[in-house]
Amino acid sequence: MQGQVLRHKRKWRGEWQRFSCRRRRRPLSEYRPDSDLARACDEASAREGVEANGKSRLHLVVLGHVDAGKSTLMGRLLHELGHISQKTVHKAQRDATAAGKGSFAWAWLLDERAEERSRGVTVDVASTFFETPKHLVRLLDAPGHRDFVPNMIAGxxxxxxALLLVDGSVGGFEAGFDAGGGMGGGQTREHAQLARSLGIEQLAVVISKLDTCAFSQERFEQVKGALLPFLRTSGFRESQVQWLxxxxxxxxxxxxxxTEPALSSWWRGPSVVAAxxxxxxxxxxxxxxxxxxxxxxxxxxxGGLAVGGKLEGGALKVGTRVLVQPGGHQAMxxxxxxxxxxxxxxxAGDTADVVLAGVDATALxxxxxxxxxxxxxxxxxxLEARIVVLDLPLPILKGRxxxxxxxxxxESGQISRLVSVLNPKTGEVTKARPRALTKGQTAVVEISVARPMCVELYTDYRALGRIALRDGGHTIAVGIIVSLLDSD
Known part of the structure; x- marks a missing residue:
């Protein structure tokens, strides 16, 4: 594998080094938007409050263990908000019943792919749009099964x-929260840790399926009591977490x-929309x-080939000249x-589909x-990253x-060097060149990837400076990029 990584690096290095030789990378602190783009942004900001009726844009991801009911809940929510017609609901109910999966009807409103419907699980990130009284929401329904965690990370x-959906049925919560929960176990833990490591600070924990235990308030508090300490250790502030x-x-x-008396008798908090x-x-x-x-x-x-994504910074408009990395491909x-x-x-903050001209399709x-x-x-x-080691059965060794x-x-890669173990509170080095890293340790490691990746220092651009490391279907570490050792 190490030889393969090196061969890939040599293949890609030539192209991006040739590009880097043609230009010196200017410090981000020197950036100023050109006058036309700045004027267009100012005009858009002035119109935004009027055109959107004062509503702001929000990107919301729905996370949770497989079978927690994410797609079902969001499908029903979209219908309640008037974004899915009764005709569409009836069609989904007929199709699901005909396939012997009548209980999946609401989920099928979002899970439209044949693979998702046959397996009964979300595979890719379903994206849709809806409005609440205060927000224009871009909804990202992420897959819960551990086989598709990479898709969840992208979402x-x-x-x-984020909404973190938790199965409140007896045994359901435990299956999703138990770190040793079998082939599909522990996704509640992994999703929460990944969400925080990817920069999500605001969380609403939605405890579902309480109808299976007579809407027990005791069960609600039991799940909350078990999950809250874990969310704290994952980096969530209690003031930023809602429960419902x-x-x-x-x-x-x-x-x-x-309207259910057994629930309304004790619940006085927010609805999902209010959260x-x-x-x-x-x-x-x-x-x-x-x-x-x-x-x-x-x-x-x-017409043309389009790319979709969220603008993490800056702006673009029709006619803007851009660069596609890696490779330094010019486009308009x-x-x-x-x-x-x-x-x-x-x-910045918008999710857009952009058609680019003058660029080869292979660059996209x-x-x-x-x-x-x-x-x-x-x-x-x-690159070097400061990481926190998560739950794992074996220690991390050099070359993993x-x-x-x-x-x-x-991208595939390897941990090519264990640089140091750090005091998690002070950041001071407690041990240089450790032989292994174990659960809970904070450390600096060097990572080599098979093909060069577009990354930033966390201090320069947070959204492009966060990193997660996975192995064997599990996330083993999360952290931030602190140094680029082999870059343009």
Missing amino acids: AAQADA PAVGPSGQNLTDHP IDAFRPAARALERSLRMPIADVFKGLR VRSVEMDGQAAALAR AVGAVVCHPDWPVPVAGR QVSVHVHTAQ
């Missing part, structure tokens, strides 16, 4: 806040106060250089779409980054093969 990397019950199939506590409205939207980083990690590549509705924005409508401009891939030509995103083959996840990018 969570774009989110401002909901039942997807019957619609209890989704948009209004519950979403309590989230704060992220500030638009318009003063930053353009960064748009590509989350999807597809044929545009109006031919068209922009948001929420299925043509748009003249996309700004999930994990690549659309950026400013004069302030290109670095492309690195080796890992899957490296940064924003929407995923």
Whole structure:
């Protein structure tokens, strides 16, 4: 495997080093948006409050263990909010019943792929749009099964806040929370840890399926009592975590106060919609250089090859010249779409579909980054990261093969050096060149990847400076990038 990594690195290094020789990377602190783009952003900000009726944009990801009922709950919520017609609901119910999966009808409103319907699990990140009284919400329904955690990471990397759905049925919560819960076990833990490591600070824990235990308040408090300490150790502030019950199939506590007497007798808190409205939207980083990690590549509705993703910084409009990394591929924005409508401009915080002209299709891939030509995103083959080691049965040794996840990018690699173990509170080095890393330790490691990735130092660009390491279907460490050792 090590030889393969080195061969891949030599193959890719030539192209991006040739590009780097042609330009010196300017410090991000020198960036200033050009006057036309700045004027367009100012005009859009002035119109935004009027056109959106004062509503702000929010990217929301739905997380949780497989079979917690994420797609069912969100399918019913979209219907309650008027975004899915009764005709569409009836069709999903007929199709699900005909397939012998009648209980999956609400989930099928989001799980449209044949593989998802046959397996009864979400495979890819389903994206849709809805409105609440305060927000214009881009919903990302992430897969819960551990086989598709890489897809969940790509979805969570774009989110401002998260709903963590927890199965409140007896045995259901335990299966999702138990770190040793078998082939599908422990995804509640892993999703929560990944969400926090990817920068999500706002969380609403939705405890579902309480109808299976007579809407027991005792069961609700039992689940909360078990999960809250873990969320604290994962880095969530208690003040940033909301707790609420909901039942997807019957619609209890989704948009209004519950009507079920056994639940309404004790629940006085928010509904799911009220919890979403309590989230704060992220500030638009318009003063930053353009960064748009590509989350999807597809044929545009109006022709041409389109890339989709969330702008983490800067802005672009029709006619803007951009760079696609890795490789230094020049391109021009031919068209922009948001929420299925043509748009003249996309700004930091927006999810957009962008058709690019003048670039070869082979340059466009999930994990690549659309950026400013004069302030290109670095492309690195080796980096140092400060990580926290999570639950794992065996210690981390030098040379361990890992899957490296940064924003929407995923690449195979290895931990090529164990640099130091740190005091987690002070950051001071407690041991240099350790032989192994074990659960709970904070450390600095060197990581080599098979092909150079678009990454940033966490201190320069947080959204592109967070990292997760996975092996054998489990996340073994999360952290931040602190040094680029082999970059442009």
